Amino acid sequence: MKILLTGESGQIGNELALSLRGKAEIISLSRARMNLADLDQVRDAIRAARPDLIINPAAYTAVVKAESEPELATRINGEAPGIIAEEAQRLGAPLVHYSTDYVFDGTKDTPYDEDDKTHPINVYGQSKCAGEEAIARNCEAYWILRTSWVYSVGGGNFLKTVIRLAQEQEKFTIVGDQFGAPTWSKTISDVTVRLVLNGGAEISRDRVRDTSGIYHLTAAGETSWHGYASFIVDQLQALNVPVKVGGSAVITPVPSSTYPVPPHRPKSSRLSGAKLTSAFGVTMPSWQTDVAACLKDIVREYGLAEGRKLA
Numbered sequence: 120m121k122i123l124l125t126g127e128s129g130q131i132g133n134e135l136a137l138s139l140r141g142k143a144e145i146i147s148l149s150r151a152r153m154n155l156a157d158l159d160q161v162r163d164a165i166r167a168a169r170p171d172l173i174i175n176p177a178a179y180t181a182v183v184k185a186e187s188e189p190e191l192a193t194r195i196n197g198e199a200p201g202i203i204a205e206e207a208q209r210l211g212a213p214l215v216h217y218s219t220d221y222v223f224d225g226t227k228d229t230p231y232d233e234d235d236k237t238h239p240i241n242v243y244g245q246s247k248c249a250g251e252e253a254i255a256r257n258c259e260a261y262w263i264l265r266t267s268w269v270y271s272v273g274g275g276n277f278l279k280t281v282i283r284l285a286q287e288q289e290k291f292t293i294v295g296d297q298f299g300a301p302t303w304s305k306t307i308s309d310v311t312v313r314l315v316l317n318g319g320a321e322i323s324r325d326r327v328r329d330t331s332g333i334y335h336l337t338a339a340g341e342t343s344w345h346g347y348a349s350f351i352v353d354q355l356q357a358l359n360v361p362v363k364v365g366g367s368a369v370i371t372p373v374p375s376s377t378y379p380v381p382p383h384r385p386k387s388s389r390l391s392g393a394k395l396t397s398a399f400g401v402t403m404p405s406w407q408t409d410v411a412a413c414l415k416d417i418v419r420e421y422g423l424a425e426g427r428k429l430a
């Protein structure tokens with residue numbers, strides 16, 4: 120099986136490349152070979168590669184910057200996935216794509232289901248929503264995996280920002296009125312690989328077409344950004360990482376209305392995983408289990424217990 124993979128330098132793409140290599144033929148197309156902002160190049164690159172399956176974790180993920188670059192974010196997140204889907208349909212290749220909790224406005228008081236109405240409240244969310252719609256319009260065999268609050272050992276993310284804050288500041292404030300589930304890129308990749316390789320039976324277009332649609336793929340449980348940050352600090356202390364912060368008790372929750380950086384973000388990012396479980400038998404680990412495991416890897420990788428600073 121020949122898999123076209125995008126975004127290998129990103130959090131999810133990197134894990135996918137690591138776990139798929141050796142199990143399938145991987146054609147990894149980075150920005151240099153297939154720039155998602157260049158729609159003609161996207162079409163040409165897919166036609167040249169002729170994959171059996173396309174996995175597209177590449178995206179414009181800079182939520183703040185997207186507000187000042189709406190056209191670029193929309194081309195990459197909204198239009199390119201539509202072209203990818205068209206070409207996938209032409210080749211008879213299924214498409215696996217990733218989307219976000221930010222397609223919702225966050226006003227629902229129970230976890231979102233896949234068929235809940237989308238209503239994004241910032242440019243990034245609008246662009247990702249447009250991408251979902253374009254895929255659904257243009258191809259018959261796709262899985263859109265919606266995840267949230269992604270972190271990893273290698274990428275830039277909130278978890279690593281909090282480690283830096285803990286190493287540099289005695290106390291700090293974190294937004295406490297937005298709720299969701301931090302999700303490890305490695306777990307997202309593991310589940311994707313499990314779905315795609317289907318117990319060694321390889322992917323079939325019919326199987327994806329029969330189960331085509333959106334699936335929520337987030338860690339189990341929920342917390343606020345503040346609860347997440349507090350957990351990170353507790354874990355760092357348990358792992359004997361020297362920190363300046365005086366413990367999780369001195370991280371103060373603040374309302375998002377006081378956070379100086381636009382745009383608005385959804386109050387509730389909680390996504391129900393029930394459909395993924397019933398369709399594929401996948402149950403997700405708790406967010407705490409995965410954050411603790413990833414932190415162990417980060418502490419080892421960057422020598423944090425020896426007092427090194429996260430660059």
Ligand SMILES: NC(=O)C1=CN([C@@H]2O[C@H](COP(=O)(O)OP(=O)(O)OC[C@H]3O[C@@H](n4cnc5c(N)ncnc54)[C@H](OP(=O)(O)O)[C@@H]3O)[C@@H](O)[C@H]2O)C=CC1
Nearest residue numbers: 126128129130131150154155177178180217219266268269
């Ligand atoms: N991060 C998060 O918290 C969440 C992410 N998601 C979704 O999951 C998916 C993966 O996210 P994540 O791994 O965190 O993303 P990252 O920001 O870690 O990586 C993005 C990847 O996309 C590539 N990319 C960006 N612009 C272009 C372009 N114009 N052409 C080609 N490649 C490009 C980047 O390449 P380069 O190195 O060249 O920039 C990089 O490989 C995305 O669809 C995202 O929307 C969903 C929910 C939460």
Ligand SMILES: Cc1cn([C@H]2C[C@H](O)[C@@H](COP(=O)(O)OP(=O)(O)O[C@H]3O[C@@H](C)C(=O)[C@@H](O)[C@H]3O)O2)c(=O)[nH]c1=O
Nearest residue numbers: 180182219220221267268269277280292293294344384
């Ligand atoms: C860095 C930082 C953030 N915050 C708040 C702001 C915000 O409400 C929340 C998270 O900050 P971030 O900058 O990580 O937010 P953001 O970049 O919007 O994160 C989102 O990225 C996109 C790609 C997604 O798809 C989403 O699932 C989500 O992960 O924490 C603080 O309170 N203090 C801080 O020091």
Ligand SMILES: [Mg+2]
Nearest residue numbers: 180181182183
């Ligand atoms: Mg961000």
